[in-house]
Amino acid sequence: MPESAAPTAGAAPWSEAQFVKTFRCDSPDPWPGPRIAIPVDVYTGITFPSDGLPGPVLSLKANSPRPVGTMLNVTEYNIRTTVKWRNLRTGRTGTVVTPTRANRVIWNAVIHPGAGPVRLSVRQKIGAMAFVPMVNPQYRTCGTTATAR
Template sequence: MRSLTRTARSAIVLALAAVTVGGGVSAGQAAAAPELRNYVKTIRCSTADPFPGPRIATRVEVWNNVRFPSDGLPGPAIELVASSPRPQSLLPNMATYTMETTVTWRNVTTGKRGVVRVPTRARLVTWQAVLHPGHGRVNFTIKQKIGAMAFVPMVNPQYSTCRGSAPA
């Protein structure tokens, strides 16, 4: 084995270890990982900017069948992940937006209801909410309150509401 390069020796050792442990993968066989969540759709939820400028085009991605939700509670769940493409910053590396997001949801199949509140501060409009509605069709309403962070939070707050639904 002295004549082989270090890379070739490493490859041989890894191959032998895979065969010994029983984890060998034959040609054409893929080691596919199960999906940890399922993309449903994107909802557009624009809001007036508390700073002078055009409206903030916020996109809310809707995911269902989330096996490991970010809130640490057992899945499956629905996650709403919001983001805007343009940051605003008066001072670099400082939070310039304060957001208070409320998601009210109702499982129309079971009648179960809930409310999730998400306070956030960031250089761009971004937040994430996790819903635990059980199985069935879920309708939700997103209410955003977005203000400027100008030495105090929530200066010149702007409001928006948008709606969506997803299977749970």
């Protein structure tokens, strides 16, 4: 009886994203409460971005947990984040819009500006989910620059 080779599994190689920077994009809270601290992390060098398109990409991830003692299970947010970008080397521009609904301010945007320095402008619209979406919307615009690799 011939000996058969053991089956092998193939998978995409693991690639670690390179952290670029964190910038703040704090916003007023549409619910009664203090201002929401929103750190936005920027990553580059992602071999396999979440949207499945080829790189180079910049990934922006915002995550702002509610402070302890607030009504975490009762409050919900609707977030509409618009990221406008411009590659300063090529002049290429684009816009990515990410709608989100969660019990804290959290969003993720993946942009494909091509390699080089990129100017980013982030506009957040954060509203309370109170029987209908976007009650008492609060707006915040912030920006930074990063280099896509």
